Amino acid sequence: MKLILAEKPSVAKNIADALKIKTKKDGYFEGNGHIITWAFGHLVELYDAKDYDGKMRSWRMDNFPFIPEEFKYKVKSNPRNRQYPDSGAQKQLKTIHTLMKRNDVTMIISACDYDREGQLIGDSIIYRGGRPKKQVSRLLLNEWTPKEVLQGLENINSNETMKPLRDAGISRQWADWVIGINLTSVATLKYQKGKGKALNIGRVLLPTLKIIYDRDKEIENFKPEDYFKLIATFQTQDEKDYEGTYIEKNREKFKEKETLEAIHQALQNKQGVISDKKVEKKKEFPPFLFNLSNLQGYITNKYKGWTSDKVLKVAQSLYEKKFITYPRTSSIALEESLVGKTANVLKTHAEDLPYKDEIKFMKTKRVFNNAKVESHSAIIPTYLKPKRLSADEQIVYTAIKNRFIMQFMPIAEYEETKLTTKVDGLKGVFSSKGKVQLIEGWKKVEKIQSKDTILPLVHVNDHVSLLDSKVTTHVTKPPKHHTERTLLRVMETCGKSYKEEENEEIMGSILTGFSIGTAATRAETIKKLKDVGYITAQGKNLLSTDLGRRLVETFPVQNLFDLEFTGRLEKALSDIQNGKANKQEFLHMVFSFTNESVETIKNGQDIIINEIASTKNTNEILGTCPECGGKITDGYKAFGCSNWKKGCKFVVWKNDKFLATMRKKPTKTMVKELLKGKRAFVKGLTSKKGSKFNAYLRYEKNPENDYYSWKMEFK
DSSP states (O other): EEEEESSSHHHHHHHHHHHHEEEEETTEETTTTEEEEOOOSSSSSEOOOOHGGGGSSOOOOGGGOOOOOOOOOOEEEEEEEEEOOHHHHHHHHHHHHHHHOOOOOOEEEEEEEESSHHHHHHHHHHHTSSSSSEEEEOOOOOOOOHHHHHHHHHHOOEEEGGHHHHHHHHHHHHHHHHHEEEEHHHHHHHHSSSSSOOOOOOOOOHHHHHHHHHHHHHHHHHOOOOEEEEEEEEEEESSOEEEEEEBBTTEEEEEEHHHHHHHHHTTTOOEEEEEEEEEEOOOOOOOOOHHHHHHHHHHHHHHHTOOHHHHHHHHHHHHHHSSSSOSSOOOOBOOOGGHHHHEEEEHHHHHHHTTTGGGOOOOTTBOOOGGGOOOOOBBBBBBBBOOOOHHHHHHHHHHHHHHHTTTTSSOOEEEEEEEEEOOOOSSSSEEEEEEEEOOOGGGGGGTOOOHHHHHHHHOTTTTEEEEEEEEEEEEEEOOOOOHHHHHHHHHHHTTTTOOOTTTTTHHTTOOTOSSOOOOTTTTHHHHHHTTSSEEEEEEEEEEHHHHHHHHHHHHGGGGOOOHHHHHHHHHHHHHHTSSSHHHHHHHHHOOOOOOHHHHHHTTTOOOOEOOOOOOOOOOOEEOTTTTSOOOEEEESEEEEHHHHHTOOEEEEEEHHHHHTTTTTTOOOHHHHHHHHHHHHEEEEEEEETTTTTEEEEEEEEEEEOEEEEEEEEEE
16 A cells, blocks of 8 residues: 655645545545545644743843754644644644554655655655655656656655755755744844834845835936937838938937937938848747746736736646646746657647647757756646636636747747938938738737838838928936836846846846745745835835835845845755755854844844834723633734633634635624624625625634634625
């Protein structure tokens, strides 16, 4: 019997379906020589500082720096009350370990996602009780379709071969814990006045904030300047008009209006002659296949209201439903071994298209290139065609499918014409450009309209008449605020060789691994920057807040804002993953940096970066506790029972996670209704799709423990 551990229940179901296992038990599937169980992402987490040493329960400057001699793990905490373990995680962990010990189980197979985090999730569960006496193997897949699952199970690896990936995952986790716990605590003690959210400090958070801050300052400090152009309108001998822009020494923008005004006057009543004509056919290749950052940039730029975090969640859903390949990838090409499989996928998706006769499968370096693949290939659809998708899923799926099909359509072609018109007596010439689309090719897939600029048919030495000329006034424009699209591109390359107009081919050739965060974590970083109040969104634009600016301008550990420094850390993690660097050396460097940074903050200037106005709890009595008959009062962080010191567990947290998913917070009125009538009518809840709805909410005790959960009714 083989025991397979999946990262999520939905993936376990995909594996069970592939193996045609129908029998589901409490926490696992069983049948056909296999047991398939699952995690819920991370089931264990690192100890909190206070778990190592009781003195760490209170934040005191003398307690830091704090770096454990040995890093320990515990069952994931209950998100509503971190003092207790999550009961669901605890139960599932027990189920997995019971299954591992069964006498009929001969092999344990980790089927968690093939990335740093997935390796860490699987190993932290499998090796929690020590090294199992049974063989531990690894299933490495890029998609969860039945064919891939069955083929993957025929080609499993030893889990020991994944040690570099595990070391990279552990290094990332421990480094972020040490930097986050120490610098967040010390910075909050030093620079924050009043109680409330901590002043978040992180190795990925701060450089990302600095990118946005720097752009904001560029815009603030920008001084607009006037510049001028001279535009002339000419007419050919067969009375066709065209425009030309005056160019002198390769310059068409002039700071001195008088210079152009003088040329404008000198032009009057003059004739021109075509001194040069160049006609070139040019090819337009389709944009590369999507990696996660490019997909997020494309969707957030094209559709209103989308964030990178939302794109990732929707793509993850499509992946778990077997419709697309692994989304958390940084690659823009496919492995060369996937040629045959890709041809079949293309055939499946091309059969119903009106331009299917133009689609031709070819093995090209733009699509199949091992040198451009790191861990996972680019995102493409699988051979399974969805019958029904949500509106959000349809947007993301269509983008991925279209980008895939474009690769096998004809290359688009256009003809570019450049005319040079010379007027006697002038140092410069007039330049005109025309463009005509000859072959639409891949542009048909998304109905991309090409704007043609048609010039009249002329030949070199033809004479033309000057109809009109004018000096036009223009103003230099400031840089644009960052959007999620442009920010993701800078994060992906640490700003190296970055220009907004550069294409994806150039971006793909940047040093591998040299980035801020990974494809999987960048969306979370942007979301966290918003959540902690360091940046804000205005439409598609991202701007630093006053708090974010004060942090950049005051926080003394400047290395954490430096893209080069952060890029080197991420590159080191990438090297550990590829077996080119040592985990212990990396951690020693991070621990030394943390110790030095804590001392820098302690010895730095005393200044307030964030002042939080005190919010006094009213202690207003809202009703009677349904648990023990005590008094429910309005406290600072929660509506809780006056008998909490005696062990009463009834509490409604003001930052309740369940209500937060529907963009709501509990109110005094809601709690009073719950206590009086056992349910409250709540208006203006927000669904996952963003639509508003009303519902009755109950707050009832769980049958299996002492805690309470929300129940929703619609009548």
